[in-house]
Amino acid sequence: MDKQTLIDHLNEDLASEFGAIIQYITYAAKATGPFRPQLAQFFLTEVADEQARQDDEAAHRRRTALALVLGVGLAGRRHADGLREVVPALATRGWPMSVDTGRPEVLRRALQAGATVINAADGMQSDEMWQVATEFDVPIVVPFLSGPNPRAMEMVQRDPVEAIIEFFDARLRDADRYGLRTRCVLDPGTGFAPSNWPWDERYLYQKRVYSNLDAMRVFGLPLYIALPWKETAQHDELLEIVIRNHPEFGRVHYPAKVRSFERRIAGE
Numbered sequence: 561m562d563k564q565t566l567i568d569h570l571n572e573d574l575a576s577e578f579g580a581i582i583q584y585i586t587y588a589a590k591a592t593g594p595f596r597p598q599l600a601q602f603f604l605t606e607v608a609d610e611q612a613r614q615d616d617e618a619a620h621r622r623r624t625a626l627a628l629v630l631g632v633g634l635a636g637r638r639h640a641d642g643l644r645e646v647v648p649a650l651a652t653r654g655w656p657m658s659v660d661t662g663r664p665e666v667l668r669r670a671l672q673a674g675a676t677v678i679n680a681a682d683g684m685q686s687d688e689m690w691q692v693a694t695e696f697d698v699p700i701v702v703p704f705l706s707g708p709n710p711r712a713m714e715m716v717q718r719d720p721v722e723a724i725i726e727f728f729d730a731r732l733r734d735a736d737r738y739g740l741r742t743r744c745v746l747d748p749g750t751g752f753a754p755s756n757w758p759w760d761e762r763y764l765y766q767k768r769v770y771s772n773l774d775a776m777r778v779f780g781l782p783l784y785i786a787l788p789w790k791e792t793a794q795h796d797e798l799l800e801i802v803i804r805n806h807p808e809f810g811r812v813h814y815p816a817k818v819r820s821f822e823r824r825i826a827g828e
Contacts, residue, residue: 678699732779785802787811803825
């Protein structure tokens with residue numbers, strides 16, 4: 561076994577352990593009932609056990625630019641209460657943590673507990689979310705949403721690149737009112753979609769967006785992409801397009817796969 565193969569296998573093992581950590585964190589946040597504190601602590605103990613298996617954790621974080629995404633979405637107070645226990649425990653590990661939510665009260669509690677990035681599930685379309693953002697010196701991921709309601713996304717009926725740029729322009733004008741433009745990170749929102757959107761149409765939409773990421777750099781702000789992860793030829797094609805466009809940030813399910821694509825493209 562050569563050195564690169566060994567590194568690839570180690571990365572796969574670490575990615576699996578990281579996946580287990582995310583599962584335990586999710587279970588801790590969603591535990592309910594009279595024994596919720598005990599269940600949450602049990603799952604967080606399992607997180608520590610998984611971390612203990614990573615012999616060179618610090619070096620791996622540097623290699624993979626590891627960060628956690630806490631997916632709360634539009635969940636309400638119960639999930640916010642869970643975050644008060646989960647986030648401080650994770651903050652002790654020194655990982656950047658984004659909280660993915662569109663509820664101002666959940667956002668505030670997560671940031672108070674130690675989250676370090678706002679990932680706005682509502683597209684930062686409310687003044688209340690901007691007001692919370694002014695209280696914390698953290699980056700703000702602003703995703704494109706095709707409509708005001710994240711639970712009822714609309715189909716984009718025109719060139720998606722133009723629609724996305726217009727949306728970002730409007731949101732950044734909102735950001736200017738609060739002095740927050742320079743803290744924004746732009747997400748073209750390809751991870752959001754109407755539930756009835758056929759994949760063949762969604763694939764062409766994403767290909768158009770990913771092939772024109774440079775057009776979104778007109779604002780001079782970093783880009784954040786939900787990287788394609790499913791095991792199909794079309795998803796792999798989309799992933800390669802994204803990597804060739806060098807977004808500053810990405811949300812990944814399988815870091816080792818992304819690294820292998822990066823190495824292949826770099827070797828061309």
